[in-house]
Amino acid sequence: RLPAVLERLKADVFLSPDNFLSLRSKLPTVLVTHDLAPFHFPEQITPIQRWYYHRFIPKFNRRAEEVVTVSNFTKQDIVKQFGIAEEKITVACNGCRDIFRPLEDSEKKAVRETFADGKPYFLYVGAVHPRKNVHGLIRAFDIFKRNTGADAGLLIGGRFAWKAGEVQQAYEASPFKKDIRFLGYLGDDKLPAVTGAAFAATYVSFFEGFGIPLLEAMRCGVPVITSNITSMPEVAGNAGLLVDPYRPEDIARGMQQLWEDPHLYREKAAAGIEQEKQFTWEGAAEVVYEALRRAACN
Secondary structure (H helix, E strand, C coil): HHHHHHHHHHCCCEEEECCCCCCCCCCEEEEEECCCHHHCCCCCCHHHHHHHHHHHHHHHHHHHCCCCCCCCCHHHHHHHCCCHHHHHHCCCCCCCCCCCCCCCHHHHHHHHHHHHCCCCEEEEEEEEEEHCCHHHHHHHHHHHHHHCCCCCCCEEECCEEECHHHHHHHHCCCHHHEEEEEEEECCCCCCHHHHHHCCCHHHHCCCCCCHHHHHHHHHCCEEEEECCCCCCHHHHHEEEECCCCHHHHHHHHHHHHHCCHHHHHHHHHHHHHHHCCCCHHHHHHHHHHHHHHHHHHC
């Protein structure tokens, strides 16, 4: 149906914003590829999904006249996985909405009273499934609590997606369950406040094409602890406290460093505000526009 629709509209170029396109259409196409997670974690998707991704995603990326992606990490991943020339791929990084901002102390106090019994808290925002490593974060929080005795909580904001059994097991095994709260999906009426009132954001995924929650936290002046692999060091820059996501004790070390070192805490918070300014939707739009122009002209 898509080729017929594009022909009826007399389109000059087709923009596909989320990894898929028509192989039958002859129209110049710009494909946006956010990440290649299914190629790195095939065991976390169903057999039919695995078959589809491995059969068609390489074809989609080769078929497109222009490929736009969200990080230099993903660009190099596409080159490596599919043998596509670097010149065909441009990077349009994600941005952060202006509903996120630093909170006043009084605002932080009110949010903490509502969501964390008044305690400072570490925050994770995102889907709950194996690649996000929420189970590792919970185990790291246990180590942090044992090592410091800190009166701090862990809030997990996001829907349970798939294969979340290990997360539930880590939670049930935690001696600090009373300090861990699952908030579910947070809409725009709650997410900016919960993010801005966090002591620190924790984003210790095993794999990301970008990581928008990092920008949201940094825009709020909240320090970020994140993984030292894939795209996350690129997004967090010098503002991020980088840890090995495969070692809960290393994640716990990062949490303890921020808890016990006020100078480091202020340094990372200030650096995050500056780092986030490098990523704008206006800049991304310019990159996409130029890719559309090149595809249409060629």
